[in-house]
Amino acid sequence: MIIGLLLLATALLLAGRNILNDSKAGNASDSMVEQMHEALSGSDLQYYDGSNSANLADLPDYIRFPDMELPVGTFDGQECIGILQLPTLDKEFAVIGDLTYDNLYYAPCRFYGTPYKNNMVIAAHNFYSHFTYIRNLELGDSVIFIDMAGNVFNYKVGDTEVLQPYEVEKMIDSQWDLSLFTCTFDSASRFTVRCVNDNTNASIVDLG
Numbered sequence: 001m002i003i004g005l006l007l008l009a010t011a012l013l014l015a016g017r018n019i020l021n022d023s024k025a026g027n028a029s030d031s032m033v034e035q036m037h038e039a040l041s042g043s044d045l046q047y048y049d050g051s052n053s054a055n056l057a058d059l060p061d062y063i064r065f066p067d068m069e070l071p072v073g074t075f076d077g078q079e080c081i082g083i084l085q086l087p088t089l090d091k092e093f094a095v096i097g098d099l100t101y102d103n104l105y106y107a108p109c110r111f112y113g114t115p116y117k118n119n120m121v122i123a124a125h126n127f128y129s130h131f132t133y134i135r136n137l138e139l140g141d142s143v144i145f146i147d148m149a150g151n152v153f154n155y156k157v158g159d160t161e162v163l164q165p166y167e168v169e170k171m172i173d174s175q176w177d178l179s180l181f182t183c184t185f186d187s188a189s190r191f192t193v194r195c196v197n198d199n200t201n202a203s204i205v206d207l208g
Contacts, residue, residue, distance in 0.1 A: 024105070027129075028076065028105070028106040028107060029093050029094050029106065029107040029108075029129065029130065031075075031076055032075040032076050032078060032080060032094035032106070032107060033083060033092055033093065033094050035075040035076070036073065036075060036080060036082075036083055036094060036148075037083075039073055039075075039148070040083075040146065040148070040150055043149075043150035044150060045146065045150045045151075045152050046060065046150055046151055046152065047151075047152040047154065048060050048063060048151070049199050050199065060151060062115075062116040062149075062151060063116075066114075066116040066117045067116075067117075068116065070082070070097065070110075070114055070115075070116070070147055070148070071147060071148040071149045072097055072148060073148045075094065076106075078094070078096050078103065078106055078107065079096065079097050079098070080094050080095060080096055080097065080107070080148070081095050081096070081097040081110060081147060081148060082095050082145055082146050082147040082148055083095065083145070083146045084108060084122060084143070084144070084145055084180075085143070085144040085145075085146070086133075086134070086137065086141075086142075086143060086144075087141075087142050087144065088137065088138070088141045088142065089133050089134075089136060089137065091133065093107055093108050093124070093130065094106075094107040094108070095107065095108050095109065095110060095122060095145070096108070096109045096110070097109075097110055098110065099111050099123055104123070104124065104125050105125070107124070107130070108122050108123065108124035108130060108131065108180075109122065109123055109124070110122055111123040111171075111172075111181075112171075112172040113172065115145055115147065115151075115153045115177075115178070118177040118178075118197065119172070119176075119177070120145070120177075120178050120179075121171060121172055121178075121179045121180075121181070122178070122179070122180050122181075123180075123181055123182065124180075124181075124182050125182065125183070126182045126183045126184070126185065126187075130182070131180065131181075131182035132182070134180055134182060134191070134193050135160075135191060137157050137160070137193050138157065139157050139158065139159070140156050140157060141156065141157045142154065142155070142156055142198065143155040143156065143157065143178065143180070143193075143195050145178065153178075153197070154197070154198045154199070155177060155178050155195035155196060155197055155198050156195060156196060156198040157193055157194070157195055158176065158194050158195055158196040159176075159193075159194040160191070160192065160193050160194065161192050161194065162184065162189045162190065162191055162192065163181070163189065163190045163192055164189055164190070165188075165189070165190065167190075171190070171192065174194065176194040176195060176196065177195055177196050177197045178194075178195040178196075179192055179193065179194055179195065180192070180193040180195070181193070
């Protein structure tokens with residue numbers, strides 16, 4: 001009985017710690033997003049749909065130079081590359097430029113690639129305040145990424161799949177334009193949302 005009570009107490013402590021970490025993570029991302037909205041509020045948000053491709057001078061820098069580094073803004077000490085919005089879930093997140101164990105406790109992080117080359121992969125913890133609910137995304141749902149230069153990238157969900165932790169190459173060499181992933185509830189696999197560019201449903205996001 002004593003052992004059972006100790007195990008129960010340990011489980012409750014772990015659950016409490018996870019809830020606390022989840023709450024802290026959500027507050028951290030929300031704080032950074034608020035500051036990023038303020039930083040971008042005076043920007044002229046731009047969506048490129050290819051209609052002016054005949055005039056080289058009118059092309060955005062990232063189209064002409066896709067190997068360029070993503071612009072970075074520092075918020076609450078974290079170097080962020082943009083905002084990820086999931087409109088159908090009423091969610092938005094700061095995205096930190098470099099994935100580290102510590103950074104994942106603040107916000108989703110870029111795991112690989114760039115929107116300029118249509119190969120970005122974003123990872124986040126399976127927190128309710130981060131990527132737990134990406135499981136609820138459906139085919140065709142809108143996904144939006146806004147970089148710190150005010151460039152808007154519109155996507156739609158094209159597929160979902162579950163990958164194993166060792167399938168790194170499959171995660172990053174997928175031919176999908178954007179991928180989002182998080183751990184499954186048992187932490188054994190990676191639930192992955194695959195997205196494609198959505199040039200037919202372009203939208204400019206009002207940041208207020």
